[in-house]
Structures are given as C-alpha cells and as structure tokens.
Amino acid sequence: MLRANTPLRTLALAVLRSYSLIFFSQHRGFAALLLLLSFANPGAGAAGLAAAVLAVGAGWLLGFNREVLATGGHSFNALLVGLALGTFYEPGWAYGLVLLVGALLALLLTVALGGWLAPRGLPPLSLPFLLVIWLLTPAAEQFHALALNERGIYWLNEMYAVGGAPLLHVIHWLNGWHLPLMPDTYLRALSSVFFQDSPLVGLLMAAGLLWHSRIAFSLSIVAFLGAYAFGMATGAYAPGGINHYNLGANYIMAAVAVGGVFVIPSAASYLWALLSVPVTAVLVAGLTTLLARLGLPAFALPFCLTSQLFLYVLLLRQRADWLPLTPIQRYSPERNLYAYTNDRERLQSQLYVHLSLPFLGEWQVTQGYAGQPTHQGEWADALDFMIRDVDGRTYRGPGANLADYYCYNKPVLAPADGVVVEVVSHIDDNPIGQVNTRQNWGNTVVLEHGPGLFSKVSHLRPHSTPVQVGERVRRGDLLGTCGNSGRSAEPHVHFQVQATPYIGSRTLAYPLAYYLSGRGPEAQVRSFRVPAEGETVQNLPPSPLLSQAFDLPPGFRLDVRNPDDEAAPAQRWEVFTDAYNHTYLYCHHSGAVAYFERSTATFSFTAYYGPETTALYFFYRAAYRVLLSYQPQAELLDAFPLTLVRNPALRWAQDVVAPFVRFVRPCFALRCHGADDAYHPRRLQLSSRAELRYFGRVRPLQQAEIELTGGALAGFRVQLPASSSPLRFVCRPVA
Structure with missing residues (x-):
C-alpha cells in the first residue's frame, strides 16, 4: 500500500486515521472532522488523542505490522478507551497513569485478538476496547485517587469561564x-x-x-x-x-x-x-x-x-x-x-488457466458448442476447426483426397503448459466422406494443465504424435498434425476441455484466453470467451517490443521527467511486491502507487492510490491495459472503475444507486500504430483514450500517446480536456 515519505508523516496519518477507522473509513477529511468533534468535550477529546498517539508510537516501537498501523488499525481501540476515560473521569496523575495503561492494553489486545481472528476471516472490531473498559471499570473502584467526572454538573460555569456571556448565549441557542x-x-x-x-x-x-x-x-x-x-x-x-x-x-x-x-x-x-x-x-x-x-x-x-x-x-x-x-x-x-x-469483469485471467488455440494461422469454427451433428449431450462443449479460403471452401481442387484439404497435416499444438496423460496414435485416416464410429475419437492427445483441468485434441494423423505419456510440454509444443481419423468425414481438429483424463470424458465449458476474431481490418481481440460457430479465429502473435517494454520485474526503476519544466526534478518510479505478492509501481516523489499484473498476452493496471495530478496517475490511465501483440487493426477496449468519476453531482448520484444499478461507465480504448516495421518493429506508438459515458453522452477524460523504442518505454504525452497543450514526459530506465 501507500508508503509515506517520512516515518513522522506515517505516524501522524496513523493517528488521524484512527478516528475515521471507527466508521471503517480512511477518508482524511472525515477523520479530521471527527478529531475536531471529539473536542466538543475537551477533556475526552484530549484523552482520546493522547491514547491514539500512545498506541501508534508504541506499535511503531514494538515493530507491529506497519501497513496495519498506518491505517489506524492498531490504535482506534485505544482512541475509544481514551474518549471513554476522558468522559467519565477527572484529570489527574492517577487518571494519566490509567489512561497510559488503558491505551497500551488496548493496543496489545487489538494485535492479539486480530492475530487470533484474522485466520478465521473475522475482524476484532471494538472488542479490545470493551475488554479494557470492563477491566478498568471495577479496577477504578480500587484506585482512590481516580475521581469520577462531575463536569457535566458544572459545565455551564466552565464554559462561562472560557468564553464569557457570548459563548453561553451560543450554547443556549444550540440547546434551544x-x-x-x-x-x-x-x-x-x-x-x-x-x-x-x-x-x-x-x-x-x-x-x-x-x-x-x-x-x-x-x-x-x-x-x-x-x-x-x-x-x-x-x-x-x-x-x-x-x-x-x-x-x-x-x-x-x-x-x-x-x-x-x-x-x-x-x-x-x-x-x-x-x-x-x-x-x-x-x-x-x-x-x-x-x-x-x-x-x-x-x-x-x-x-x-x-x-x-x-x-x-x-x-x-x-x-x-x-x-x-x-x-x-x-x-x-x-x-x-x-x-x-x-x-x-476485466481480471478473468486470475480465474482461468490461459488456454490458446491449438494451431497456427487462421482457422474457422465449423462446429461450436451444442453444434450439430456430434456436439450434443455430455459432449456438447467442444469445438471443431477447419481452414477455409476466401470463397468458403475447405479444400483445393476436387477435394477427393486428404491432401486437398487446407488443414490436413497442419501442426496441432499444446494450448498451454501441461503433462501428457493419454496418447492414441495408431488409427488410420478415413477416406473422404467415410467415418470410423468404432474408434470414435481417432488419434488423440490428452494434457493435464492442473488439478481437474484437462484438454484434448482429436482426429490427428496416424503416427504424427511426437510426445509420450508422462512427458511435460510447453504452450505451443507440437502434439501432432491434423488428420481424418475416428468419426471424421473430412480433416479437422476437435478440441475440448474436460475435468477427467480419459478419452471420451464429458466436456467442460471453458473459455480461451486471448485470440483474434475475424479477418483483416474488421478483426477484434477477444479475451476469455468461447468462439462461436462460423467465427474465424487465430492466436495473437506476441510482440517482442511490447513484451519487453512492459516487462517490469521487482526492482525495476525508471526516471520520469517533464522536459517542459527543466527546474522540476526527475520522478523515480520503482517496482515492488507487497506481502500478498501483488506487484506495483511506486513513485518516490509523490508516494503514489499503481498496482499491475502481467500475463502472456496483456499488461493491466489494477488499482491506483495517491494524488491524481502525478505522472504515474496519467500513465495509469494511459496504459490501463496493453495488448502485448502488435495488432494495428484491432482496438483493445476495457472499463475503468467508477472511482475515476470526478464530477461530484454525477458521482454522488451514482453512489446512491450503485448497489442497485449503474448508469455511469468510464471506458478505455487503445490502439497500436506508427511501427517502423510491420513484422518486427523496434519503434511503436500506442494511442489511448479515457472517456465517461452516461445517459447517451460521451465526455473525454484523457487522450494519450505512449512511445516505445528498443524494447523500453521512451516517454508519453497526455492531453487533458481543460488544457490547451499536452503534458509531456520522458522516461529513462535506471540500471
């Protein structure tokens, strides 16, 4: 999470957040308001603040979890103890000692109860405060130097002593x-x-x-x-x-x-x-x-x-x-x-094993899920693929021979890393128009990708399979070539996912991770979908330039500066990994944090914390999601979280009804262009836009250009609607 610039700032924010955390909040303005309101009873307010400071300081010195401490999670119970003691007891030396013990005891109980309840998925809430008060209430009867507070009886006299008649008039007006x-x-x-x-x-x-x-x-x-x-x-x-x-x-x-x-x-x-x-x-x-x-x-x-x-x-x-x-x-x-x-909606990559199409080039789905005639019943969730030409034909010439078919003898590949658990490779191909129902699946390879997840490719050419049972394969490794064995009247590839390792297992509906749908300029990137029957599909070829530029391992550092402001120092960005193994970019200059994840096909930002005027925030919106494949004809679409909405009236209106309906949609789109080489680019530009859609209206939030050179981020330019000139940033990796 956010790392403060100095320990003192961290401690001060921890004390402040102790107030708002009572209402499950980290809102600094709300916290400051609650701090001020606690002093409506000055004695209680002072005691609460002192207890929170004591708990935060002791927690820091004792080495308790700094991230929890920074949220006020270790100190809000001590704050409640201080407010209670300040309300019910008169100040004095005995009172000060009891306050000190109560604050420290609340801290220790909060940490102990939190450690016990956290593995059970439960928060300690205010239980430590209650335990401390229940201990101090009977104990206070034995502390004869500790006097009950009688200010409630004489408080008007005290207010008169503080502010005279004008303050007394205000109090009477409020009480009226x-x-x-x-x-x-x-x-x-x-x-x-x-x-x-x-x-x-x-x-x-x-x-x-x-x-x-x-x-x-x-x-x-x-x-x-x-x-x-x-x-x-x-x-x-x-x-x-x-x-x-x-x-x-x-x-x-x-x-x-x-x-x-x-x-x-x-x-x-x-x-x-x-x-x-x-x-x-x-x-x-x-x-x-x-x-x-x-x-x-x-x-x-x-x-x-x-x-x-x-x-x-x-x-x-x-x-x-x-x-x-x-x-x-x-x-x-x-x-x-x-x-x-x-x-x-967008991070489905965390839910599924990333399966690719089991071939190279463009193929068409000739029989989809629940397709006729064979994808029915327990075997409905399967896909058949063939290659068609621009005229829709699957073969050249008369099509009487197996070799006439475009897909025949084409390589069939592993859709993901896995282990070979079943191989059949001895069944002869059928002549065109004939089927072998006795050996229904023909030559087949089954791979295990994880517990309860298997994939199967069938109807391969006889003796074309180079792998053996028990062998480990990588995504894209050769499993065989397309044939016409089994129940297959013409060459095609049958692909299915299943929960058990047997040939003939019932199918399992499962999406393909990333692929290109359609042909030419109309092709669109699809993610975590099942291709429909009649859809032309192909794998996304990785771009070395994009893959290298967005490879940000822990420890990677980048200096970012504004060339139009020579006096401004460069901002140092650095990649860290938190306790949950989530990776994030941290800006040492502003304390801003941008979490991200990277798969084989995409780079995606997942969250941003910090000021919304920083270069890191503009980059977060500019590179919110990047396809690591050069597809200039395809536009990558995504959706921002609604926290991006900054119009107060619009945001509040959406907040009120958010649990029931959403009418505001912040959207993101990105395209590649400007490559110096269409096949092996070393220089490339990414154009992105962020916009807000509501009630049929579209309001631009940001347009950006990202420049990549030699496998690295060279810089980016951001145009905001309210600005006449763009913001420019130059980036330089730090060794």
Missing part, C-alpha cells in the same frame, strides 16, 4: 433547538459513538459520513428506521422510552459493517443489513440487562457480536452466489463495490 423526535434521536445516536449526547455533533458526524460514503450513510438510515419499526412492533419502547441508546449506534454500525464494508454492497446486502437489526435489538436488550448486574456497560458489544455472527455464517457457506464478501478492503463501500465489479 427543537428537532422532531426521530431526527433528534438519530443524530444523538451518531454522537454517542464518541460518548456525546449532542444533536449538533451528530449532525456534523452525519454530514461527514455522507461525505465519506453515500452507501454507508443510507445504510445508517435504513438501520435506524428498521430499529424504530422493530421496537414499535414489539412494544419495546414504553412511553418516553425512545432514546438514542435503544435506537443507537449499535444498529447503525452493525448495518454498515455487514451491509457495505465487509460484504460487497448490493440489494441483497441491504436486506442482510436490515435482517441484522432485530438480532442487534435482542442483543442490546439482553446484554444491557445481564451486564448491568455485573456493573458493566454494554457499549458496542451488540454491534460486535452481530457483525461477527453475520460475517462468520457467510464464511461457512458452500456457495457464495450472492452476498460476496469483500476480497480486498478499500475502506469505502463505494470503492469496494466498484473495484469488485470492475475486477470481476
């Missing part, structure tokens, strides 16, 4: 607000997260929550209204019994957690969040009564138990067709949703 019961209760419930009882603080918190996430805000409203409806239906609220505790933060926080943070937001997740409301209500009522007998507060325990219960049962499912769990936490329901849907 007469909001309707429901809004007043909702706002007080939000403020109670920071141990306050103020509709004004709650209003500002609600505004901050809306600023951070429209989905989280809407879930908070859904949970609050659901709790009210459940309480009225069950008679839980006696006259005058509706207050910000029994309609409080437990419902809101649980609904946000299970409906939008740890679960990908959707219509189903909103129902899941609504279902959490009655469970939380039972826990609030039951735990409050039980813990009161022990003299302990329930605080956030109902929220923690509801959230962990609802998440744990999802982890135990055998199928996850709906309510998918968040795979990578981005600390925003919108970012989680947009990244998940975008990755599911």
